[in-house]
Amino acid sequence: MTRRKPLTIAVAVILALLVAGGIGLLVRQAFFKPKSITAYFTSATAIYPGDEVRVAGVKVGTIKAIQAQGTKTKFSLAVDRDVPIPANAQAIIVSQNLVGARYVQLTPPYEDSGPKMSDGAVIGLDRTAVPVEWDQVKTQLMRLATDLGPKDDASKTAVGRFIDSAANALDGNGQKLHDTIA
Template sequence: MRRILAGCLVVAAVGAVGWGAAYGIEEGRKGTTFSALFEASVGLYPGSDVQVLGVPVGEVTSVTPAGEHVKVSMTLDPGQSAAADTSAVIVAPTLVSDRFVQLTEPYVDGPELRDGTVIEETAVPVEIDDLYASLTEAGDQLGPNGANKNGALSRFLEVLAANLDGQGADINQVIREGADASATLADVDQDFFATVENLDTFNKTLLEHDDGVEAANRRFAQVTDYLAEDRDDLAAAVGNLGEALALLESFIKDNRGEMRTSVENLQGPTQVLVDQNESLEEAVATIPLVLQKYVNAYDPATNSLVGRTNLNELSVWSGDGLTGETSEDAPPVLLPGVGEEQ
């Protein structure tokens, strides 16, 4: 009895292990299931491909309405993955073939697309009927009931054709130069955008000081008006200035040698002035005071200069009045000297 029970337990354990292995293999084969919400799903059916970078990695399992959208359920093949932030786009290779779903972000690293994810960032191709309807509407707007009701569009095309007639080479050159300019801008895009940013900053500064800019514009307009009112006088002044400059040019041309000689002769006197700079500075500082003392000493009543004599300077320089030999032996001056404050 015990042997039978033990055998049953072994069989049950082997069965559980086998079932678990089979379940794991089946789960491994299952792949990631997810869905996406599209505005429409024309030409998309269960079994349509799901691709990443043009390579099939799964298939559509169902297409069902979901309110204002269409819910497309999909499954990736085992071992395939996509980035968690991927978008989904319905692609129409041709007008009549089946369409497929393209996942925009392949998996490289980081978060992966998980089971149950609903992709809301989607796009669908323009339908041929919508394209035809847009072309028809454009034709109606440009036709006899629209922009060309009074023949304006026809006249515009005629004038345009006349202006472009024979200008093919020039237009070709303009296009090529525009392409070269675009290539140049592409090479210096950072500097170009920096310039645009600086201009934006400049415009913002002008906007912040709009009152000052407006006042400057008004003053500039006033100056322009004044110049316009005195246009004749201004023209005459400019003409006279031109004549004066012509005479000056002729004078310089005729007297070039004499002017060179005069400039060379000025070198000596100017050097003397430079050498006597300190003396000149002292003279400039003292002459006003001397002149002021002269004015103070003048007596208009007697028309004479009034002053007083320093008798000490007339006295002897030593005790007996006859032995003074130098100015060092002179007694102190009691009156203020020239240039000193009284």
């Protein structure tokens, strides 16, 4: 009977630890898990799950998932719960430079008053923005080169040759550039 008593105590201690761990996990998930925010953008070029979410340039979370949904793209963001975000915040994809990593900027930063964005909030297309893409810049520069250059072939001008050469160098290398810089 004396050998059973230590076994009973050991089982009771293990059960108590499991219950305490379970309660701790529930408390952690309820109070410390990141806030989920969904944002819809018109495109998701050169931005990936795992990239940063920032407020005033400071990392406050990450992009958990990106899903194409017809003419829009759904971003699932995980933001630190203790960072207040204004209820009417905008989400902007920021490109630091032509080939650098991108991130989502939530703006404006929260002031001392006003409603805060809650867990599960949605930021619609009317409150999001994406950077101008290189292809759009190239199209406009080609139009300018055509207007300024000879009428028979825009690629014969210096501006036209530069644009063609830059486009050829960057074509299809978005992921490689992201991996190199990130």
